[in-house]
Amino acid sequence: MRRGVILLVAMLVLGGGATGYILWSGHPAPAAGRSTLDLAKPGQILVRDRATGLIRGSSTRCDRFHAAHGTGVCLVAQPGAMATTYALVLDHAMRQTRRVRLAGIPSRARVSASGRMISWTVFVTGDSYTGGAFSTRTGLLDTRTGNVTVTIEDIPLIKDGRRYHSADVNYWGVTFAPDDSRFYATVATRGKTYLVEGDYTRWQARVLRENAECPSLSPDGRRIVYKKRMPSGAWRLHALDLATDRETPLAETADVDDQAAWLDARSVMYAKGRDVWAVPADGSGTPRLLATEASSPAIT
Template sequence: MSLAPLERPSARVATSLECDRVSFGDGRGICLQSDRGVFTTYRAVIFDRNFAKIGTLKLEGSPSRTRVSPDGRVGAVTVFLAGHGYNATGFSTRTSLIDMSTGEELGDLEQFTAWRDGARYTARDINLWGVTFGQNSNVFFATLGSQNKNYLVRGDLGLRKLTFVHNDVECPSLSPDEKSIVFKRRVAPRPDAWRLYVLDVKSMSDRPLDAESRYVDDQVEWLDNDHVLYAIQRPSSAASDVWVAPTDGSGPSRLFLSEASSPIVVR
């Protein structure tokens, strides 16, 4: 993991942590790690603003997504229990919420009650992933997958409740002002047919993010209220780069940081 000033992203400085994915909020962070060997193991390392480890959680599967709430109180970790990608048939996930002050789990999202159109949703094939928090860490959004469809749900941590609010949404990311959500949507049956969309939280109307027409398999990070950061893998390469795009259609995407992934803005 490296740090870089926003005004000069190329001036990066390495830290002591090695992460598959990372997130940070108000002095607390989560670093998802893989210890590869004959028997590969996975863990989530909780660290402070000085990148010192303050806790470790063993993970039951390969790391996928993580987010820390803006107030640094709650974290979320998604792992694959089966499969290694969201375009795989029969994949299975587990998403846990974490108390960032103690490192203890607050619960598996599948233990929350789900509500759709005022009625309990009781399908047994639910997967949940891609948590994004509001400024109040009690409120969050996530993707709920069930019966070959994906939905945006709004979560209430205190009530342990999930409410369906929109269709066809994956890996949402809520803007700092909580007015917009950028998410990815499959636009064709091909494995590489995910595109970014922008959702107005008040009206629940969405539109394509015009600045980026390429395949994106990432949960974006908001640079500010009008721009998002995301990683795109290079063709025929394992390397990826971080790009920035305006969400209002005012210009094209541009390269932000080469040879990087899992961008997080420290606010």
């Protein structure tokens, strides 16, 4: 096997700090069957190449991708009459360790900071309560026990202080806390969407606030960045301080329909248009381009 194929690596120095990131921003790896990516190596920004679908630096093709601490999740839509997606769990060398078959189209994917918990969301059609419209199915995989919860929609949900029961409950966009138990997600029911806080160990969730979708929890577990539907109909990234419940619009004013990922303790990255951008998570600064023709940003 040729060892001399060196990928284009761009070093970015961000925000005046000393921290360096490796960004796999160049061309995808040749389809040589071997990936030079090591998900266990910290500090790499990974993106999906829009033209090829490959995770840059690898020969792995995904429709959605996320990775943390040596574990990756790759959602791949399968061709065919029935909408089918495989959620592939990848080890640090991007080798598949597990494959979960899902009915639906890839939407969101996330790995907890430790690499233990994996979540995905797919779009599905045909739920009787939607009258034919799209709904979602969100699942969890606990890599420590191997248990796959195909849909979390049966989790006991507390809303307005009471147990909530409705046939139309739909979840999407999970983000995990560092303890691998607490998580946040979006729930939709009866025409409204809410931010929920869940607990995998206790298996319970509660509604926190309305109109906050695709949450992304900061590495310190104290802030959430999510997309909020504006009166215009556009999505706008906002940050929520969990302790004070204070919501702040980020400096990104464009319509962003993505589940943001934290680049570091202070900023988030996300797909906008055909590119990946980053912006401070406190409302300050301005958006800057991280990678062109890319999506599904993740940092190892």
